Amino acid sequence: MLSTFLLKRLTLLIPVLFGMSVVSFSLVHLIPGDVVTVIAGAEIAADSEEAMNIRRSLNLDLPLPVQYLRWITDVLQRDLGMSLVNKSSVGQEIVGHIPVTLALTGIAMLISVIIGIPAGVWAASRQGRPSDFSLRIFSLAGMAIPTFVASVTAVLFFSLFFPQVQLFDRLDFANDFHGAIGTLLLPAAVLSLSSISTIMRYTRGAMLEVMREPYITTARAKGAAPMRILLKHGLRTALLPVVTASGLIAAQLISGVVVVEQVFGLPGLGQLMLSAISSRDYTLIQGTVIVVGAMVVLINLAVDLAYQFLDPRI
Amino acid sequence: MTLTRRSFLYSSASMLAVAGLATTAAQAQDSSPTRGGTLVIAQDSNPPTLDPQKSAAFATTNVTELIYTCLLRWNAGGTAVEPDLAESYEIVDPKTYSFTLREGVTFHNGEVLTSADVRFTFERIASPDTGSPWKSIFASIESIETPDDRKVIFHLSEPFAPFLNYLATVKYSAIINKKDVTERGDLAAGGAGTGPFKLDSFKSNASVLLSRHDGYYEKGLPYLDAIELRIITDEGSRAAALRSGSAAMSWVITPEVADQLTQRSGFVTPDTPAMIRALLIELDQSKPPFDDVRVRRAFSMAINRQQIVNVVWRGRAAQSASIPPAQTPYGVSSQDVAALPYNTEDLDAARALLAEAGYADGLDTTFSVSPLTLSDVTVAQVVQQQVARIGIRIKIEQKEWGALLRDFQGTLAPISMAGLAPAPDPEANLRVRFHSASSVNPGKTKDPELDALFARGRAANDEEERVAVYRAMQERIADQAYAIFPAASPMFLEVWSDKLKGYKSTPFGQRVLLRESWLTR
Numbered sequence: 082m083l084s085t086f087l088l089k090r091l092t093l094l095i096p097v098l099f100g101m102s103v104v105s106f107s108l109v110h111l112i113p114g115d116v117v118t119v120i121a122g123a124e125i126a127a128d129s130e131e132a133m134n135i136r137r138s139l140n141l142d143l144p145l146p147v148q149y150l151r152w153i154t155d156v157l158q159r160d161l162g163m164s165l166v167n168k169s170s171v172g173q174e175i176v177g178h179i180p181v182t183l184a185l186t187g188i189a190m191l192i193s194v195i196i197g198i199p200a201g202v203w204a205a206s207r208q209g210r211p212s213d214f215s216l217r218i219f220s221l222a223g224m225a226i227p228t229f230v231a232s233v234t235a236v237l238f239f240s241l242f243f244p245q246v247q248l249f250d251r252l253d254f255a256n257d258f259h260g261a262i263g264t265l266l267l268p269a270a271v272l273s274l275s276s277i278s279t280i281m282r283y284t285r286g287a288m289l290e291v292m293r294e295p296y297i298t299t300a301r302a303k304g305a306a307p308m309r310i311l312l313k314h315g316l317r318t319a320l321l322p323v324v325t326a327s328g329l330i331a332a333q334l335i336s337g338v339v340v341v342e343q344v345f346g347l348p349g350l351g352q353l354m355l356s357a358i359s360s361r362d363y364t365l366i367q368g369t370v371i372v373v374g375a376m377v378v379l380i381n382l383a384v385d386l387a388y389q390f391l392d393p394r395i
Numbered sequence: 396m397t398l399t400r401r402s403f404l405y406s407s408a409s410m411l412a413v414a415g416l417a418t419t420a421a422q423a424q425d426s427s428p429t430r431g432g433t434l435v436i437a438q439d440s441n442p443p444t445l446d447p448q449k450s451a452a453f454a455t456t457n458v459t460e461l462i463y464t465c466l467l468r469w470n471a472g473g474t475a476v477e478p479d480l481a482e483s484y485e486i487v488d489p490k491t492y493s494f495t496l497r498e499g500v501t502f503h504n505g506e507v508l509t510s511a512d513v514r515f516t517f518e519r520i521a522s523p524d525t526g527s528p529w530k531s532i533f534a535s536i537e538s539i540e541t542p543d544d545r546k547v548i549f550h551l552s553e554p555f556a557p558f559l560n561y562l563a564t565v566k567y568s569a570i571i572n573k574k575d576v577t578e579r580g581d582l583a584a585g586g587a588g589t590g591p592f593k594l595d596s597f598k599s600n601a602s603v604l605l606s607r608h609d610g611y612y613e614k615g616l617p618y619l620d621a622i623e624l625r626i627i628t629d630e631g632s633r634a635a636a637l638r639s640g641s642a643a644m645s646w647v648i649t650p651e652v653a654d655q656l657t658q659r660s661g662f663v664t665p666d667t668p669a670m671i672r673a674l675l676i677e678l679d680q681s682k683p684p685f686d687d688v689r690v691r692r693a694f695s696m697a698i699n700r701q702q703i704v705n706v707v708w709r710g711r712a713a714q715s716a717s718i719p720p721a722q723t724p725y726g727v728s729s730q731d732v733a734a735l736p737y738n739t740e741d742l743d744a745a746r747a748l749l750a751e752a753g754y755a756d757g758l759d760t761t762f763s764v765s766p767l768t769l770s771d772v773t774v775a776q777v778v779q780q781q782v783a784r785i786g787i788r789i790k791i792e793q794k795e796w797g798a799l800l801r802d803f804q805g806t807l808a809p810i811s812m813a814g815l816a817p818a819p820d821p822e823a824n825l826r827v828r829f830h831s832a833s834s835v836n837p838g839k840t841k842d843p844e845l846d847a848l849f850a851r852g853r854a855a856n857d858e859e860e861r862v863a864v865y866r867a868m869q870e871r872i873a874d875q876a877y878a879i880f881p882a883a884s885p886m887f888l889e890v891w892s893d894k895l896k897g898y899k900s901t902p903f904g905q906r907v908l909l910r911e912s913w914l915t916r
Contacts, residue, residue, distance in 0.1 A: 114797025118804070120443070121528035122451025122816070126804060126834030135526035167444040167599070168583040174599060233631055240635035249437070249627060249641040251602055346437075346627030346636070348601030355628075356441045356600055360452075361797055 086389070090382050097378055098371065102156065105370040106149050109363050116165050116361040117141070139165050152367065161368040166360050171368035174353060179372075180254055181349035184262065185341065186334045188269035193276040193330065198323065200277075201284025202316060208289060216281070223278035228337045232271045232344040239267065249346050268345040272337055276330045283326045287319035294318075321391055328384030332377045428618050428897060432914035436906075437633040437642035438624040439887075441600050446582035447569035448520050448527045453816070453904070456566045458603050460905050461622065462503075463569030463588035466494055466513065466547075466562050469819075473669070473902035474723055476563040480508065480570055480589060481547075489554035489856050496545040501610040502572040503593035510541035515573040529567050554854045556861060557820035564819040565905075591617040591910040600626055611910075618897075618913035637662065643892035643914070646904075649769055650709050653888040663893050668885035669721035669902035670713040670729070671817045674774060675828065676762075676879040679809045681839040684760065689752040691876035695737040696745040697782045703881045707773045715883030716869040717829075718821045721902050724858070725821040725865040729883075735873035745785045757786025763808035764791060765799035771812060774881055806837050817886065817903040821865050822852055829877060840877045 117135045118127055125131050136142050140151070155162050161171035204216045239246050252261045291297065292315055300310050339351030350369055357365035440454040447459040468479035478484065481494040500508040517536060520527045535555045540548040551558070561567045575587040585594040589612070592605035603624040607617055625642060627633045634652050636642040638659070647653050657664050678685040678694065685691055704712045713720055713729035716738075720726045733739050749755070764775040772793060779789040789810070794802060803811045815824045827833050830849050831841040845868060852864040872878065886904045898912040 112797065114795075114799075114801045118800050119452075119797060120450055120526075125451070125528045127801075129531070129834050130523075131526070131528050131530050134523045134530070135528075138524065138526040166450075166583075168581055169599070177598065178600065233629075236632050236635045240639040244639040246639070247641055248639060249625060249632070249636040251623070251625065344629045344632050346625065346629065346632055348598065348626070352441075352600040352628070356443075359796065360443045362443075 087386070090385065094375075094378055094382075098375060101374045102153060102367070102371060103149075105367050105374075106152065109366050110145060112358070112361065114361060115141075116363060119360045120166060141165075152364065156371070161371070162364040164357075164362050164365045166362045166365075171365050174365060175350070175368060175372050178348055178350050178353040181252060181265070181342070181347050182335070182338055182351065184254075184265055185269050185272060185338055185347065185349060186331065188262070188265055189273035189276065189334050190327070190331055192270060192273040193280050194327070196273075197277045197280030198284050198316075198320075201281040201323075202288055202311065204281065204285045205288035205292065206311060213285075217285075220278035220281050223274045224282075226274060228272065228275070229340045229344065231274050232268070232341050235267060235271050236344060252347065265347070268341050268347060272334060272341045275337075276334060279326060279330055280323060283323045284319065287322045288315055291315050291319045321388070324387050324391060325384060328380055331380045335373060335376060428911075428913040429915070430618050430913070431620050432916075433621040433623055434619050434644060434895065434909070434912075434914060435642045436622065436624045437627045437636045437645035438603070439626075439630070439633065439646065440628055441626050442597075442603065444583040445585045445594070445597060447565060447571070448516075448525060448529065449583070451528050451566075451816075457906065458594075458597075458605075458624065459569055459588075460565040460590070460907055461592045461605055461909065462585070462590045462594055463565050463571070464590045465565055465568045465570060466496075467559060468563050468907070469901065469903070469905070471899060471901070471908065473721075476559050479563070480513075484559075486856065487548075489556075489854070490551040492549045492551070492558065494547045494549075496547065497612055498545065500589050500612045502575060502587040502589055503608055503610075504572060504575050504587040505610075506572050506574050506587070508570070508572075508589055509544045510547045511544075512573050513547045513570055514539045514541050515576070516568070516570050519571070519576070532561060532567060554856065556853055556856055557822050560820040564903075565907075567819070592619075592622055595621075602626060613910070617910045619909065622909065637890060637892070640892075643895055644890070644898075646887035646889045648887050650707075650711055650888075653711070653890070654709075656890050657888075661893055662890050663895075663898075664888060664890050665900040668711070668888060668900065670715065670883040670885060671719050671721040671902050671904070672814045672886045673715045673717065673719040673824075673883040674771065674812060674814050674881050675717075676778070676810060676812045676881060677803065677806070677828075677837040678876070678878060679806050679837075679839060680841075680877065681806065682809070684752070684754060684758050685809060687752045688875060689748045690754065690758075692737045693745040693748040693752070693785060694782060694787060695873075695876040695879055696739070696741045696748070697785045697787065698778065698879060698881065699740045699781055700732065700738070700881060702781070703774060703777050706777055707770050708882070708884050711888070712882045712884035715880050717825060717872045717878070717880055718865060718869055719815075719817075719883040721883070722817075722821050724862050727866065727869050735870060737876055738873055742784055749785055749787075754786070757788060759788045759790070760809045761790045761792055763794055763799060763802045763811040765794050765796045765813070767796040767799075768814060770884065771814065775812060778879075778881060803837050804835050806839055811837060819903070822849065825849075825865075825868060825872075829872065838877050842871070842875065842877070845871055 117132045120135055121132055152162060164171055200216060204213045207213045239248055250264045252264060254261045297310060297314055300314050338349060342349045342351040350373060354369045442454040442458050443452050444450050444455055445458055447463055464479050466481040467476045470477050480497055480500060482497045484494045487493055496508060517533060517539060519525050520529050520533055535551045535553050536549055537552040538550045570589060572587050579586060585597055591608055591611045593608045595604040595606050597603050605622040607620055627636055630647050630649055630652055633645045634647060634656055637645055656662055678691050680686050700714045714732040716727040716732055716735055718726040720729050762775055764771050766772050775791050779791060802808050803813050818824050826849055827835050829840045829845055831846050848864055848868045852861055855861045855864060889900045891898060894915050896913055896915060899908050
């Protein structure tokens with residue numbers, strides 16, 4: 082049954098990705114300005130001989146539908162094409178940039194769960210008391226501070242008062258894995274600010290609801306230990322909505338990563354996409370959009386699967 | 396991690412120096428260059444490609460000018476060209492230039508430089524298949540003769556006075572190796588040059604690693620073992636990287652960020668940064684209201700140029716005519732800008748001219764500008780306030796850079812503004828903007844008098860005569876108010892750690908003098 086479900090969801094992936102390819106292709110060509118101007122600079126006119134040569138060499142002189150067909154045929158053969166500006170393979174560019182983004186969102190997600198869930202449970206268990214109140218204030222603040230403010234503040238703070246923290250070290254996962262993870266810790270912490278708060282609030286809300294259920298009263302009546310009631314009976318059920326939220330949060334983290342990568346100078350997918358957009362590198366933009374889109378869709382799929390595991394009734 | 400530890404040791408060493416314990420040792424090291432060390436540069440943008448012939452991007456040139464060299468080069472002050480790969484040259488007649496190459500120059504791939512490489516370089520630019528933006532610049536090269544391995548003779552179809560200036564600029568004329576290009580097929584990921592540093596690796600959006608070219612032809616140079624350009628696009632983060640010691644060199648644009656850095660000890664900035672980036676406000680002369688010279692002159696007289704310098708750049712800029720003052724000897728100096736026609740603020744005269752042109756009640760127009768360089772928007776806002784005093788009501792439209800370029804080139808807005816990238820020759824920027832035959836002429840200027848001056852400027856090989864021609868051109872542009880030049884600023888403010896010795900900023904923002912710089916321990 083699980084496999085038919087999986088199959089159904091995976092088939093659904095195809096029209097989603099196809100739609101995304103059409104939208105990203107059209108959007109990219111709707112951005113004013115074009116790659117030729119960016120390559121040739123302000124001194125060369127868009128209709129000059131030089132510009133025409135560049136355009137021809139990049140196949141941009143073909144009609145748009147033909148360009149799309151050529152591109153999508155390549156994509157279907159698992160070839161995301163070549164960057165228009167530096168002629169490197171788009172696939173390789175993405176593979177080169179994806180580890181930073183995955184590590185960053187992964188660590189941020191881990192931090193959010195490790196802090197958010199216990200904090201939520203704790204706040205729920207002391208509902209209405211000052212500690213619950215102050216935690217909720219903190220979480221509100223965490224959600225309210227935009228990522229760009231938090232990251233700029235963090236960079237400024239650490240460079241002024243803790244210059245020994247090397248914020249801009251080169252990332253080298255292959256030779257210095259621990260060093261690279263260490264460098265990512267602060268950016269990941271900044272990135273997780275709002276997701277910690279979100280997870281905490283979801284956990285708290287769900288816990289409060291579950292703790293009012295009759296079966297909890299039953300457990301209390303039969304004399305189960307309070308800790309056991311809270312974690313075994315309560316949390317297990319309360320986790321369900323939290324898992325859903327986590328999927329949304331992970332998708333949100335991937336978008337927040339653009340800002341954090343920019344401020345901390347990290348070479349991830351967000352930076353790749355930004356630089357591709359500013360140089361109008363059409364194939365590179367399309368490639369990254371497709372990959373990021375696929376990541377978000379896959380995360381949602383994983384959430385659905387986790388649901389099945391946590392609550393077999395669905 | 397070694398790098399981290401080393402930079403930590405550097406900073407503790409400098410703390411000792413401040414305490415007066417290691418002063419003498421540090422001073423002794425200052426006076427004589429020492430070899431070794433890696434210089435980390437916080438680089439502001441990702442080089443889109445490393446092919447010197449295929450990109451106008453400044454970020455590309457930042458890297459290629461460390462890897463490649465040209466037949467000639469600029470002297471340290473950026474005022475005159477001097478021999479580089481060519482040990483000598485001769486202008487046989489205005490249409491024939493002859494160069495003799497240095498002996499024993501090797502490329503990074505071990506190949507020896509010959510005249511065939513020089514010829515190949517310019518043939519590649521001229522080939523339509525290359526798609527080089529520089530094709531028309533070198534269009535006057537008719538043929539290249541290579542009588543022997545060390546002699547190159549260029550035959551031009553017409554006199555072209557700026558030729559040597561272009562030949563001295565890596566952006567346009569980096570000499571590449573024929574064998575290297577044939578083997579690689581493309582130089583986008585880097586190639587073999589003759590410069591002081593060779594490319595080790597380029598990871599886009601992350602870093603460019605360069606290391607010393609042991610076969611570099613200036614004996615003993617460079618001193619640095621390696622240079623790492625780490626790409627940090629956010630300006631505040633670049634400043635933070637400098638402060639924390641993660642990087643020892645960078646540049647910033649926003650005056651406030653520059654102030655934060657220069658007020659701290661341990662950093663060096665040039666005393667007098669070259670005012671090389673002239674801002675140009677284009678007025679569309681093909682349509683009303685700016686087809687009327689009286690409206691343009693009124694606009695020009697409504698501007699208080701010194702106020703723009705003071706408000707926008709806190710004085711770190713200068714008044715400028717159409718050639719920036721740093722482009723000596725051609726540019727009108729800042730003090731003399733006010734003496735140009737209609738360049739002095741005079742609101743009454745401006746109002747009178749506007750009324751005469753039929754706009755006694757003022758007029759409404761739009762101004763297109765890009766926040767890519769943040770100060771550009773501030774300039775637009777100050778200009779908006781200033782011309783409002785005579786009744787010109789401006790609506791500012793902020794555009795993303797690529798979109799602004801389209802507006803600017805296609806004259807899609809009545810007023811648009813862009814900064815002029817520094818060019819090696821005064822004619823480059825002016826010709827593109829004001830020659831009637833230019834396809835990037837955003838103001839749609841058609842002036843036979845200017846065209847005649849352009850022709851004279853190209854044909855004159857005597858510097859004195861060229862200066863006279865370009866001064867006349869600046870006078871004419873100001874008189875007709877074809878465009879408004881609010882000010883010239885430095886391209887950016889270069890900042891480096893005082894541990895880097897022997898380095899000097901150059902007017903065009905080239906970091907070529909890193910070949911003579913060294914790091915103290």
